[in-house]
Amino acid sequence: MRLKRMLSMAWESMKHRRLRTFLTTLGVVIGITAIIALASLGEGFRVSITERMEQGFELDVLTVIPGTLFAGMREPFTNSEVANVRNVSNVSAATPVLQIGGVNLYNGDKNVIAFVGAAVNFTEFAEKVFPNRFLFEEGEMPEQIKNDTLIIGYKVNHPNETEPAFAHPNDTVKMAVTIFGNYTLTANFTVAGTLEKTGTSGLTNFDYWIFIPIDTAIKIYGNVADLIFVKVDDPYLSESVAKDIENLFPPYQITVLVPLSFIQQVNSILNMVEIFLTSIASIALLVAGIGIMNIMTVSVMERTREIGILKAVGAKSRTILTMFLAESALIGIVGSLIGVPTGYGIAHVLSYVLSGFASPQQNHVFQAPEAEQATIAPIFSWSWVIIAVIFGIAICILFGLYPARKAAKLDPVEALRYE
Amino acid sequence: MSLLHQAGANVTALLEAKDLKKTYRMGKVLVPALQGITFDVAEGEFVAVFGPSGSGKSTLLHVLGGLDRPDEGEVSVDGISFSTLNDNALAEVRLRKIGFVFQFFNLLPRLTALRNVELPLTLADLPEKESIKKAEDMLKLVGLEDRMNHRPSEMSGGEQQRVAIARALINDPKIFLADEPTGNLDTTTGWEIVQLMERLNKKKGQTFIVVTHDPAIAETVDRIIYLKDGSIQTVKERRN
16 A cells, blocks of 8 residues: 555544544654653753863863873973973963962052962963953053053952952062961062953853063062963864873973863763763653553444455455554654754743852852853754664554554454454 | 356356365454355355354354465365465455455545555555545445545444445455344345345345345345355255
8 A cells, every 4th residue: 555545544444533643643742752851951950061161261272281190280380391392383372370379469558468479471361372361441451561560350359249349450469478478578560561351261250360570480489380371273183282281391391271171171071971861851752652652543443344354355465464563653753743843942041040040159169251141052063863763663564563463463363353 | 066067157256265264363262264165156146144143154264265274174265275375475365355344334544535545556556636536436345435534433234334335345356255244234224235235246246145144135046045153054046
């Protein structure tokens, strides 16, 4: 029998059992809806997290640390080591940073604390490694490396938004740093500029930093750098550049942090979460499949006589099999076609509701200025639509197979006798 | 051995049944339904099979129509031996060469008369336009031109049996088999059905084998086979 006729007969028979067909199809609709809703929300979640991380991380900036997690710290980098790093191929810039912790600043009777005092070659740091990142609220970048000048991060200068700024350009500020336990080092700096909000970069937030010229710091500390920021030409080369930099040093001496691989790691974890959620949703579809098997088995029993008639008239077993499979497949097709848009609809509703709940948690240290509102928009993807529809129809056919085979195998004489 | 053979006529039988045996198992009891039945039917012949209930009439009809297989023995129709065919090929023979009519009509309840009659053509993959035309013609032939779009539940028993006869003959089968076709009808209607079958048998020259209790049928047929306990008891020729 032709497929078209077969499908139209299946359709007729489904129409005849409206309520039953509706309920069976509803199971498939729920399964497909769950899969599509969770998959599109999961995908949206993943993309939103990845985007936020990409905003936070400068993907093309690697961080070189003198030491490894398990082998311990080594001495700071020397000038020639920094130069070697600068010469690695595909490195467009490298700048040393000397970190000074727990800095107290005094301006008259005002006092603020900076989490990180960073001694940098500010021109190189701000123009080559982090271009367009640092905008000045007041003042400007020192023309050249001027000793005893200071640049203050936004949060240091504005510890409290309601109060006036701590310092303005050309103020003279006293810096006090406690070193070697109880020895306090003090020095005076002229404020060159104050910064606007910069947002998060990797694991730190420059808003809590102050910057002093590296030459000044070397004079005080003697060291060159306990950190090197390396800018690569292309973020996707960062793994190989990291390898090259590691090879400049003896084994287990340094660590290179590669933001891209960190993001990829997070991405793959989120991917797994997405797959996990979708597989849970698939259980709903599986239950729907069992519902189909149940209903079709009942239907075969009810239509035993009909099957006997068809066989007496000359229908082959294969024809009977296909007739019943066509009914299951139709349930799958209709269920999937309804389930896909319903799934996306529910995903949008859920994302709206969830966005209401997840109003931004004020995490000061990690807050990126451009991503204040957490919104997860469900993402439409044709591949998910195709996967869901194929899966839906496949489940229906698979679970329809047993009753259909049962129908096809009926003995015609016994089927005709069936009351 | 048919009379044709006895007379030495150079006619090959359309249907040959050789030593058919079939036993049913009812729980633990074995019920012999056919115990060695042999006979031939020539093309165009109208044969009635009489016998008390339980004499194996229906089983014989199922076996002759390829709906059931005998334990032993052989049926061949139009030179095709059933024992050589698998289930699919046997279904194909039922579709092309055999038409069945049952006591309880056995129409598909959801289909109209027209669709019921058209069903074998659909199974034979005939284009819908053509099959509808043929089914309409067939329904006219059995006198149901104004009942085509009625469902079985909207028709009388006689009308339903006419639809069943139309369905059995739509594929121009070599053999028409009927199991108590008048058994569920009143006498008048039954007589109408008998006359219809007789008319069609003469008109189309198809072979008719009818299993029945109905003495009215005996009036019209060429030959009567009396069955008892699964064996042929007597054969009575009515015309020649």
